[in-house]
Amino acid sequence: MRTYVLSDIHGEYEAFMEILDKIHFTDQDILYVMGDVLDRGPHPIKALQEMMRHPNIIPMIGNHEYMGLTCLRFLMKEITEDSLPKLDINIYEKLLNWQYNGCATTLDEFRKLDMEGRQEIIDYIEEFILYEELTVKDRDYILVHAGLGNFEPDRDLTEYDIHELVWERPDYNKAYYDDIFVVTGHTPTQLIPENNKPGYIFRKNHHIAIDCGACFFGGRLGAICLETDEEFYSSTNNRE
Ligand SMILES: [Mn+2]
Known part of the structure; x- marks a missing residue:
């Protein structure tokens, strides 16, 4: 039994499948997918559907699921002349914001599902957890999509x-805890200032940043086995 973490699939279904293959993922293992499965890359819904087939994949919420969930729920409603005036005006802002954040591929695949399939996707995203605390081989970890904003040690x-x-x-220049590793996605390691190994998993000050920018040109998916600390990478994204 092994425990793996990866994050920010962003529609990169092929890279996700490649990682599952590389880690020889079995029913005995556990994989935390730490948010942002949706948007940007070509097959976000297909990636979600693969996750749904594995009860031992534990999904965590990212900002893209958080944005998407409100909008997908809204899109499930039938809009009629009667319901139109009752619409929450804020939903338009939320839809525009989601569009700005690359929702096109998610919507494209979502629309192709029947109503039951769409509801299954929404129900699944509603189960996504906010964070996880776990101990593996005497090491303590906090897993969270982006970070711990306004961090205070005793909060x-x-x-x-x-x-x-x-x-x-998070502030990667600051150790949040002496004895707990904080594992985060959300920030591609290519964007961490003064990181001399962009595109690799980044470790510093008890931080472990695992988003290797899979949906961007030159990026890839990264995963770690928490028992062995071994790192796994998909092929590099060559799509312009
Ligand atoms: Mn994110």
């Missing part, structure tokens, strides 16, 4: 709001 994890967990980037 309980339950006290962080969703924005602080799925949007705000």
Whole structure:
């Protein structure tokens, strides 16, 4: 039994399948997918459907699922002349914001599903967890999509709001805990300042940043086995 983490699939279904193959993922293993399965890359819904087939894949929420969930729920509603005036005006802003964040591929695949298939996707995303605390081989970890915004050492994890967990980037120059590794996605390691190994998993100050920018040209998916610390990478994204 092994415990793996990966993050920010962003529609890169092929890279995701490649990682599952490379880690020889079995029913005995556990894989945390740490958010942002949706948007940008070509097959976000297909990647979600693959995850749904594995009860031992534990999905965590990212900002893209958070944005998407509200909009997908809205798109399930039938809009009629009667319901139109009752619409929450804020939904338009949310739809525009999601569009700005690359929702086209998610919507494209979502629309091709029948109503039952669409509802299954929504129900699945609603189960995504906010964060996880775990101990593997005597090492303690916190897994969270983006970071711990407005970090305070004695602040309980339950006290962080969703924005602080799925949007705000951590300060990688500062160790948050002496004895707990904070594993984050959301920030491609290519974008971490003064990182001399962009595109690789980044480790510093008890931080482990695992988003290797799979949906961007030159990026890839990265995964870690927490028992062995071994790193796994998909092929590099060559799509312009
Ligand atoms: Mn993100």
